[in-house]
Amino acid sequence: MTHISEYPGKLNLDNCAREPIHIIGKTQAHGVLLSVDPENFKIIQVGENATQFFGKTFDSLLEKDLTSLLGEEQMTGFVELLNSEEISVPREVFINNTKFLMLAHNSGPNLILNFEPLQEVDSSYHFQRQLTRVLNKFKAAKSVDQLCNAATILTKEMFGYDRVMIYRFDEEWNGEVIAEIKEEDMGSWLGLHYPATDIPAQSRELFLKHQVRVITDVHYTPVPITPEISPLNEEPLDISRSGLRAVSPIHIEYLKNMKVGASLSAAIIIKGKLWGLIACHHKTAKYLDFYQRESCRFLVQMFSTELTLQENTALITQAKLSESIRRQLVVQMQEENDVVKALSEGNVKFTQIISCGGGAIFMKDQWKPVGNTPETEQLESLLNFIKKQPKNLFSTRNLSALLPEADAYKEVASGVLCIKIAEYKYIFWFKPEQVQEVNWGGNPKDKAFYNEKEDRLSPRKSFEKWSEKLTGISEAWQENDRDVARALRESISYILLAQQQKEIEALNTQLMEANEELKLFSYGLSHDLRAPVRGMEGILTILDEDHRKELSEEGRELLQMSRDLNEKMNDLIDNILEYSRLNHSDGLEVETVNTSELIGEVLKFVNVQGSYPKTTVKIQAQLPDLKGDRSMLFQLWSNLINNALKYSSEEENPFVEVGAEQLKGRKVFYVKDNGIGVPKKMKKKIFETFQRGVGSRFKGTGIGLAIVKRIIEKHQGDVWLESEEGKGSIFYFYIEI
Numbered sequence: 001m002t003h004i005s006e007y008p009g010k011l012n013l014d015n016c017a018r019e020p021i022h023i024i025g026k027t028q029a030h031g032v033l034l035s036v037d038p039e040n041f042k043i044i045q046v047g048e049n050a051t052q053f054f055g056k057t058f059d060s061l062l063e064k065d066l067t068s069l070l071g072e073e074q075m076t077g078f079v080e081l082l083n084s085e086e087i088s089v090p091r092e093v094f095i096n097n098t099k100f101l102m103l104a105h106n107s108g109p110n111l112i113l114n115f116e117p118l119q120e121v122d123s124s125y126h127f128q129r130q131l132t133r134v135l136n137k138f139k140a141a142k143s144v145d146q147l148c149n150a151a152t153i154l155t156k157e158m159f160g161y162d163r164v165m166i167y168r169f170d171e172e173w174n175g176e177v178i179a180e181i182k183e184e185d186m187g188s189w190l191g192l193h194y195p196a197t198d199i200p201a202q203s204r205e206l207f208l209k210h211q212v213r214v215i216t217d218v219h220y221t222p223v224p225i226t227p228e229i230s231p232l233n234e235e236p237l238d239i240s241r242s243g244l245r246a247v248s249p250i251h252i253e254y255l256k257n258m259k260v261g262a263s264l265s266a267a268i269i270i271k272g273k274l275w276g277l278i279a280c281h282h283k284t285a286k287y288l289d290f291y292q293r294e295s296c297r298f299l300v301q302m303f304s305t306e307l308t309l310q311e312n313t314a315l316i317t318q319a320k321l322s323e324s325i326r327r328q329l330v331v332q333m334q335e336e337n338d339v340v341k342a343l344s345e346g347n348v349k350f351t352q353i354i355s356c357g358g359g360a361i362f363m364k365d366q367w368k369p370v371g372n373t374p375e376t377e378q379l380e381s382l383l384n385f386i387k388k389q390p391k392n393l394f395s396t397r398n399l400s401a402l403l404p405e406a407d408a409y410k411e412v413a414s415g416v417l418c419i420k421i422a423e424y425k426y427i428f429w430f431k432p433e434q435v436q437e438v439n440w441g442g443n444p445k446d447k448a449f450y451n452e453k454e455d456r457l458s459p460r461k462s463f464e465k466w467s468e469k470l471t472g473i474s475e476a477w478q479e480n481d482r483d484v485a486r487a488l489r490e491s492i493s494y495i496l497l498a499q500q501q502k503e504i505e506a507l508n509t510q511l512m513e514a515n516e517e518l519k520l521f522s523y524g525l526s527h528d529l530r531a532p533v534r535g536m537e538g539i540l541t542i543l544d545e546d547h548r549k550e551l552s553e554e555g556r557e558l559l560q561m562s563r564d565l566n567e568k569m570n571d572l573i574d575n576i577l578e579y580s581r582l583n584h585s586d587g588l589e590v591e592t593v594n595t596s597e598l599i600g601e602v603l604k605f606v607n608v609q610g611s612y613p614k615t616t617v618k619i620q621a622q623l624p625d626l627k628g629d630r631s632m633l634f635q636l637w638s639n640l641i642n643n644a645l646k647y648s649s650e651e652e653n654p655f656v657e658v659g660a661e662q663l664k665g666r667k668v669f670y671v672k673d674n675g676i677g678v679p680k681k682m683k684k685k686i687f688e689t690f691q692r693g694v695g696s697r698f699k700g701t702g703i704g705l706a707i708v709k710r711i712i713e714k715h716q717g718d719v720w721l722e723s724e725e726g727k728g729s730i731f732y733f734y735i736e737i
């Protein structure tokens with residue numbers, strides 16, 4: 001921690017903001033500060049001006065009991081107060097026949113006592129009247145301007161300063177005088193700006209904490225506290241909470257340069273943030289007692305509350321307006337398929353939702369500008385810059401400061417607010433440049449300089465009006481603008497999503513229609529192919545039977561190949577026809593079918609004995625009946641049984657079993673074989689058309705299982721298999737009609 005004797009140390013422009021103003025180990029001269037050990041009430045530190053107030057030298061008080069100053073009676077009252085923990089309640093005490101107001105507070109291990117001589121106090125009636133007047137005046141104000149004017153008038157009336165101002169901070173903590181009342185002989189500071197460095201960050205923090213700060217006499221001689229270091233913790237005394245706290249030499253010099261003799265500053269705090277100050281200046285010294293300071297605290301609090309209300313009302317009105325525009329835009333987007341058109345060409349346009357000079361939408365690789373905007377090429381380059389921003393919402397009122405090339409179009413777009421709706425979808429709002437002439441109270445660039453003689457930083461000396469033209473800056477975007485932009489983004493995303501869903505649905509329907517057409521086409525095609533292929537089969541049979549002998553060896557081989565190919569073509573056409581028929585046959589002719597009987601017919605049809613003489617076929621006795629379309633069930637069984645016979649035919653002891661079992665409350669049928677099995681990765685595929693898991697080793701068309709699946713779907717059932725390559729397969733199915 002900085003040691004007081006080192007203070008003010010060697011400051012420079014970089015560290016001036018770190019000036020340790022909370023531990024300036026001196027006080028102002030209009031009262032006395034004592035530090036007491038709260039354990040035994042021994043006085044351990046004394047302001048050296050005690051002599052002048054108490055009629056006892058300050059060093060004679062050191063190490064003495066507080067009772068020696070207050071007397072037995074007042075001491076007892078004080079100790080009672082401390083015990084009741086009402087430490088901060090001010091007490092009127094008599095010392096050396098003078099009335100003082102004693103204010104106590106703790107600072108670390110120290111108990112700090114401030115004594116201020118008490119002048120005649122206003123009667124409580126007068127005090128109350130004053131407060132009622134404050135309330136009424138504030139309530140009557142209809143705007144922020146009126147409210148500020150009322151505050152300056154009331155402050156001047158109540159406390160009598162020569163100049164009372166409302167000083168408002170901007171986003172960068174520069175200040176502007178927005179209301180003023182003053183003595184006639186003084187020049188006006190209304191409308192003047194002051195740079196942020198005039199009230200540095202740590203002073204602003206202290207304002208947030210202590211709210212009211214009075215400097216009684218700018219020309220005072222700071223009063224040292226003896227000893228400097230508290231013997232209780234060996235540290236400099238933190239007297240930031242004391243109203244007597246001395247003022248930073250830099251600030252005193254600043255006030256002197258401004259020809260100010262005394263000042264009062266009260267913090268205007270809105271939603272926890274320093275909004276501004278009620279700043280009062282007096283040409284000569286001016287003392288405000290504790291009660292007046294409390295009145296001032298009350299006034300500024302009332303003012304802050306009213307200001308919050310006024311600002312909120314304005315915000316709510318603005319928010320309601322933009323909300324109704326947003327709703328209208330949503331309606332337009334719902335009615336019009338094209339979002340860009342709905343936002344930019346409807347009765348209400350997206351540029352109306354936020355106060356701006358123009359805007360642009362970037363969607364589907366195209367720009368849609370509305371109102372005053374940069375040229376397309378400039379927009380393109382701006383978009384590239386925006387894409388690099390980390391957040392979905394970007395706003396600035398001084399684009400050229402971030403993107404120098406934007407200086408070329410600052411007249412239309414010094415201010416930019418942009419929201420990203422999705423990848424490649426952005427909306428921009430632009431605000432034109434607003435050339436501002438800012439009148440500074442002195443050249444803001446002469447912030448401070450190093451004062452060699454005093455070995456510290458000095459504030460600027462000149463407060464002459466200094467005009468500066470600000471270019472490339474637009475009006476500020478409001479928080480509400482950003483909220484509105486975010487809300488609009490939500491609405492657009494929602495609508496775009498709904499539209500995409502619609503598009504997908506439409507595509508789906510188209511796809512289904514195309515599929516339907518394809519099915520019809522394949523049905524027609526296979527139907528038409530059937531006759532010529534059958535005809536060819538007849539011709540080839542005649543050729544084979546009647547003219548075989550006339551053919552050479554090679555001719556006979558070619559004939560055989562033609563017959564095989566023709567047979568394959570026949571099978572294919574039959575299968576495709578069957579499958580297509582399934583696809584566009586409407587109703588099922590449902591009946592109860594005796595399964596054992598049906599399987600008997602299938603086995604006959606397949607000609608098991610003839611074609612698969614080696615195979616043992618086991619059919620479970622008393623298979624349950626099935627309900628369904630008989631001809632379809634016939635196809636279903638014949639495909640499954642045929643496959644089982646075919647794909648086990650090369651085994652040594654081929655074995656096929658057909659049965660039913662109860663599984664999870666359902667009758668499930670199965671066809672089991674000990675054949676080649678189905679590899680894992682083919683298990684799903686084999687149910688698709690033309691998907692074969694075997695080469696030309698086994699004859700087939702790859703349609704059988706697709707037919708099975710389709711029939712089962714039509715009967716509201718399911719089919720699956722258990723199989724391992726080389727270890728046989730079991731095909732299960734159930735139907736639920």
Ligand code: ADP
Pocket residue numbers: 639643644647673675676677678686687691692693694699700701702703704705706728729
């Ligand atoms: P196809 O038998 O005419 O090739 P399917 O649609 O009936 O056509 O069967 C598709 C594929 O499923 C077959 O090519 C075969 O690889 C496999 N498959 C079907 N049933 C069996 C089974 N019982 N054992 C082994 N593989 C089978």
